[in-house]
Amino acid sequence: MAYKDQKLSEEKVFKDPVHRYVHVRDRVIWDLIAAPEFQRLRRIKQLGTTNLTFHGAEHSRFNHSLGVYEIVRRIISNFENRPHWNNEERLLCLCAALLHDLGHGPFSHSFEKVFKLDHEYFTQQIIIGDTKINNILEKVSPGFSQKVADVIAKTYKDKLVVSLISSQIDADRMDYLQRDAYYTGVSYGHFDMERILRVMRPMEDQVVIKSTGMHAVEDYIMSRYQMYWQVYFHPVTRSAEVILSKILHRAKELYESDDFIFKLKPTHFISFFEGKVKLEEYLKLDESIVHYYFQLWQEEQDDILRDLCERFMNRRLFKYVEFNPNLQMKQWMELYQLFQDAGIHPEYYLVVDSSSDLPYDFYRPGEEEERLPIHLVMPDNSLKELSRHSDIVEAISGKKRTDHKLYFPKDRLDAVEDEQLKHRIIEILYGQGEVKDVR
Amino acid sequence: MLDNHAKLVQFFSVAESVTGRKKLQKMIYILQKCNIPFEEKYNFHFYGPYSEELTLRIEELCNLGFLNEVKEDKSNYYQYNYRITSDGKDFLQQFGLDMPDYQIKVDKLKSRSSRFLELVATMFYFDDLPMEETIEKVRTVKAKQKYSDEEIQDAIQFINELKDPVTQ
Numbered sequence: 001m002a003y004k005d006q007k008l009s010e011e012k013v014f015k016d017p018v019h020r021y022v023h024v025r026d027r028v029i030w031d032l033i034a035a036p037e038f039q040r041l042r043r044i045k046q047l048g049t050t051n052l053t054f055h056g057a058e059h060s061r062f063n064h065s066l067g068v069y070e071i072v073r074r075i076i077s078n079f080e081n082r083p084h085w086n087n088e089e090r091l092l093c094l095c096a097a098l099l100h101d102l103g104h105g106p107f108s109h110s111f112e113k114v115f116k117l118d119h120e121y122f123t124q125q126i127i128i129g130d131t132k133i134n135n136i137l138e139k140v141s142p143g144f145s146q147k148v149a150d151v152i153a154k155t156y157k158d159k160l161v162v163s164l165i166s167s168q169i170d171a172d173r174m175d176y177l178q179r180d181a182y183y184t185g186v187s188y189g190h191f192d193m194e195r196i197l198r199v200m201r202p203m204e205d206q207v208v209i210k211s212t213g214m215h216a217v218e219d220y221i222m223s224r225y226q227m228y229w230q231v232y233f234h235p236v237t238r239s240a241e242v243i244l245s246k247i248l249h250r251a252k253e254l255y256e257s258d259d260f261i262f263k264l265k266p267t268h269f270i271s272f273f274e275g276k277v278k279l280e281e282y283l284k285l286d287e288s289i290v291h292y293y294f295q296l297w298q299e300e301q302d303d304i305l306r307d308l309c310e311r312f313m314n315r316r317l318f319k320y321v322e323f324n325p326n327l328q329m330k331q332w333m334e335l336y337q338l339f340q341d342a343g344i345h346p347e348y349y350l351v352v353d354s355s356s357d358l359p360y361d362f363y364r365p366g367e368e369e370e371r372l373p374i375h376l377v378m379p380d381n382s383l384k385e386l387s388r389h390s391d392i393v394e395a396i397s398g399k400k401r402t403d404h405k406l407y408f409p410k411d412r413l414d415a416v417e418d419e420q421l422k423h424r425i426i427e428i429l430y431g432q433g434e435v436k437d438v439r
Numbered sequence: 440m441l442d443n444h445a446k447l448v449q450f451f452s453v454a455e456s457v458t459g460r461k462k463l464q465k466m467i468y469i470l471q472k473c474n475i476p477f478e479e480k481y482n483f484h485f486y487g488p489y490s491e492e493l494t495l496r497i498e499e500l501c502n503l504g505f506l507n508e509v510k511e512d513k514s515n516y517y518q519y520n521y522r523i524t525s526d527g528k529d530f531l532q533q534f535g536l537d538m539p540d541y542q543i544k545v546d547k548l549k550s551r552s553s554r555f556l557e558l559v560a561t562m563f564y565f566d567d568l569p570m571e572e573t574i575e576k577v578r579t580v581k582a583k584q585k586y587s588d589e590e591i592q593d594a595i596q597f598i599n600e601l602k603d604p605v606t607q
Contacts, residue, residue, distance in 0.1 A: 112480075120482065154483045157579045167485075205583070206485075325441055326503045326526060329533045332440065352440045356495035372485040385516075402499040404441075 004028060004091055004140040014066055018179050022070040028091060028140055029069070032098055035132040041065055041101070043286035047180060048107045049240035050231065052315050054184035061101050067175035072097035072164055074197055075171065075207075084202040089161050092144075095137065096151035096165050100172060102126050102133070106287040107244055114248040115272045124149045125279045159205035167207065168363060168374045169196070169217065177220070177227055188226035191219040201377055208383060211376040218392045221363045225396050235405055238353050239317040242407045246348045247294065247308045254302055264296055304348050311409070321429055323352055323406035331428050338425050342416045344409070351407045363393065443478050445534045447496055448505050448527045450477075454545045456522035463497070463521065464489055465556035466548045472563040473601055475541050487561045487581075497521065505530050544601055551597070558586055558594045570595070 006027035014022040024030050032038055041062040050057040072093050079085040103122030105111050112118060126133055127149045137145035150156040154166055164171060174193055181189025199213025209217055231237075254260040255273040266273070268289050271281045297309040311317060325332075339346040363374070363386075374386040387394045408429070416422040450467070457463045468488045471477045479493040500506040505527035509520045523531075548556065561581055565573045574591055586594075 118480070154485075155576070155580050157582070159485065163485075324503070325444070325530070326505070329530055333533075354441070354444070354496075354499060356492055356499055402495065402502050404499070 004144075016063070016067065016070070018067055018175070018182055019070045022066045023073065026091065026094065028136060029094055029098060031136045032095065032133060033066075035136060037102060037126050037131050037133045037283060038062070038065070038099070040283060040286060041104070043288060044104055044106055044108075045287060046176070047184075047231075048109060048237075049244060050180075050184065050234070050237045052240045052317070053234050053236040054186070054231065057180070057184045059179060059183045061104050064175055064179055065098055065101055067179055068100060068165075068171045069094060069098040071171035071174055071193070071197075075164060075200060078197060078200065079202050082202055084160065084204055086158070089158060091140065092147055092151060093161055093164055095140075095144075095148045096161075097171055099123070099127060099133065099148060100152050100165055105282060105285060106290045107241075110241055110245045110248060111272070114245055114252070115275070115277070117272075117277065120153065122279065122282055123152055126283075127152070129279050131279075160202055160207065163206045163372070167372060169207070169209070169220065173224070174220070177223055180227065180231060181223070184231055186227070186230055188230055189223045191223045192216045193220075196220060203375075203377070203383075206372060206375065208375045208377045209386075211378050211384070211389070214376055214386070214390055217374060217376075217386060218390050221386075221393050221396070224363060228401075233355060233403075235320055236317065238405065239320060239407055240312065240315075242318060242351045242353055243308055243312050246351070247297070247305065247312060250302070250305045250308060250348060251293075251297065254305060260302065263300060266293060269293065304345060308348065316411075318349075318351070318407040319410040320405045320407045323404045325352070325404060331431070335425065335428050338421060338428070339408075342413070342418070342421055342425065344412050344416075349409050349412065352404055353407060354404045355402045363397065441534075442536075444496060444500060444505075445531065445536045446477055446538065447493075447500060448523060448531050448534075449536050449538055450545075451506060451521065451523040452528065452531060453542055454549060456520060457549070458518065458520045459553050460494070460497075460519050461486060462553040462556060464493060465553065465560040466545070467493055468560045469548060469556065469563060469601070470541060470544060472566070473541070473544060475539060475544070481564075483564060483580075487557045488564050500527070503530075547597075547601065554584070555590065555594065555597075557581075557584070558590060559597055562594055562598060 007025050008027060008030055012024045012030065014024070016022050024033070039062070042060050044061045045051065045057070046059050046061050046064050047057045076090055076093055080087060101119075101123070103119040103124070103126055105117070105119060105122070108119050127137065128134060128145050134145050137148055147156065151161055151165060154162050156162050166172060174196070177189045177191070178193065181187075195213060195216040196209070199210040199216065201208050201210055251266065251269065252273045254262070255266065255270070268281070268285050271277045272285075291313075294309045294313055297305050298313060300306050300309075336346045336350060339350050344350075375383040376386060376389055378384055387397045406429070413422060413425060416425070447467075450470075451457070454466075457466065465487065467477050467479060468481050468490070471479070471481070479490040479496065481488040481490045483489075497506065501508045501521075503526075504524055506521050507524050511518045511520070551559075558577065558581070561577050562573055565576045568576060577586065577591070
C-alpha cells in the first residue's frame with residue numbers, strides 16, 4: 001500500500017484537556033509527530049511570558065499543534081461528500097494543520113522583533129529543507145512538502161484548503177482560544193465549537209457558516225474579543241516581554257562591542273547576534289537554552305544585562321502608566337533626559353509598548369477586499385458578511401481597541417538620591433496617570 | 440519610541456490622503472519592497488500581502504487623533520479615506536524623523552487602482568522567483584482576478600520604473 005494511504009493497525013489517541021482526545025490513524029501523521037523537529041515544539045511555550053501572569057499557562061506549541069490537527073480532522077470528516085470538497089486534499093490539510101507552527105522559536109515574538117526574524121520563514125525551511133519532516137512528506141509523493149508549505153504560506157491554489165488553516169474563523173484560532181482559556185484558567189474564551197463545526201460549509205474558495213449558526217459564531221467573536229483584553233494584552237505579560245526584548249538587545253550590543261567578553265561564550269546566540277541564522281542553529285535554540293543563558297547572565301560584568309536578567313528570572317518586572325503620545329510627546333524628551341541624568345539608561349528602562357506591537361488581532365470585517373471576512377450563507381444561498389447581519393459583532397467591530405503603556409523600573413526611581421530630579425520624573429510619570437504595580 | 444507610528448504619519452504627510460484600506464496596505468508593502476524603511480510585518484492573505492500590524496497601527500493613529508478616517512458606505516462594503524491631521528503634523532515636527540525622499544513613488548502609486556497595486560504587490564511578494572515563475576504563481580494565487588497579459592506587462596514595467604533610480 002502506498003505510504004500516503006497507510007493506516008496504523010489501530011487508532012492512536014492523545015488525551016487532551018481541550019478536545020478530550022486527539023485521534024490519529026494515518027501513518028504519515030504518526031511519523032510527523034515523532035519527528036525531532038515536531039518534538040522540539042514541546043520545549044516552546046504557546047504563550048511565551050504569559051505564565052508570569054497566569055501561572056497555569058505552561059502549555060506548549062506541541063499541545064496546540066495537535067489541537068489544530070484534531071479540529072481540522074473533525075471539519076474534514078463533516079465535509080466528506082459535500083459539494084466543493086475534494087477529499088483528495090484530506091492528507092494535505094491534516095499535515096498543514098499539524099505543521100503550521102513548526103517554525104516558532106522560543107519567545108518568538110520578542111526574538112522576531114529584536115533579530116528581525118520571521119517564524120513563518122523557518123516553518124517553510126523546516127518543511128522544504130533537509131529535515132526529517134521533509135523526508136516524511138516527500139515519501140508521500142515528490143513535491144508534497146512544497147504543497148504543505150504553500151498551504152501554510154496561504155499561496156496554495158485551492159483557497160478552501162488554505163481557509164481551513166488560516167482565516168478569520170479557522171482551526172488555529174479555535175484551538176488557541178479554547179486552549180489558552182483552559183490553561184490560564186480564565187472564564188472567557190469558551191464557545192460552542194461543536195456547533196460551529198456542524199454549521200461550517202465548504203464553498204468554492206472559502207469555508208462559510210450556515211446562517212442559522214450565527215449565534216455560535218457571535219460567541220466565538222466575543223470570546224476572541226475578551227481573550228485579547230484579558231489575556232493577550234495583559235499589561236504584566238507585556239512588562240515581561242519588554243524586559244525580555246531589552247535583554248536580547250543588550251546582549252547583542254555587548255557582543256558587538258569590542259571591549260566586552262562574556263564569561264561564557266554565548267554560542268547558541270552568535271548567529272542571532274550576527275544576523276545569519278541557519279536552520280540547524282535555529283532548531284537548537286529552545287526555551288531551556290534561553291533560560292540557561294539568562295541564569296548565567298545574572299552574574300555578568302555588565303550592570304544592565306545582569307539587572308535585566310535578574311528581573312526576568314525573578315519576576316521583578318517594570319511598573320507602567322498609561323501613555324498618551326498625543327499629549328505627552330513634548331514631555332517625552334524631557335523624561336528621556338531626566339532618566340539619563342538619574343543614571344538610568346532610558347534605552348533599556350523607559351519603554352513605550354503599543355497594542356500594535358502584540359501578535360494578536362481582533363475580528364475586522366474585510367473592507368473592499370482588504371481581507372477575507374466571515375461569510376454567512378443565507379437560505380437563498382447568497383453570502384452575507386457577518387457584521388452586516390449580527391448586531392453584536394457590528395457593535396464590537398467599531399470599538400476603540402488600542403492602547404499605549406509606558407514601562408519603567410519604579411524601584412530604580414525610588415533609589416534616586418537627587419530629590420528634585422526624582423520629583424520631576426514622578427511628576428511627569430504621574431501626570432500620565434496612576435503608577436500601576438504589576439504584582 | 441513610536442518610530443514606526445511616526446513613519447506612517449510621515450507617509451500621510453507625503454501622500455496627503457489615501458482612499459481605501461486595501462490600497463493603503465499595498466502602497467506601504469510596495470514602498471517597503473523599494474527599500475523605504477517601513478517595518479510592518481506582512482504575510483500573504485486572500486487578497487495578497489497584508490499586514491495586521493499596519494491595520495492596528497493605523498487604528499492607533501486614528502485614535503490618537505494623528506490621522507482622520509472617513510467611512511463611506513458602498514452598499515457591499517465600506518470604503519475608508521485617511522488623511523493627516525494638524526495634531527499629526529505637530530507630532531511629526533516634534534519627532535524629527537529622518538526618511539528618504541519618496542514623493543515620486545507615492546505619486547505613482549496613488550495614481551493607480553487598488554486592483555493594479557494588488558497585482559504589483561503580489562509580484563513583489565514572489566520576487567525571489569524567476570520572472571516566468573513569478574507570473575505563473577500570480578496566475579495561480581490570483582486566478583479569480585483574471586489579470587490580462589497587458590496588465591501583467593504593465594505591472595512589470597511599473598515595477599522597473601519604481602526601482603529605477605533615474606526615472607523615479
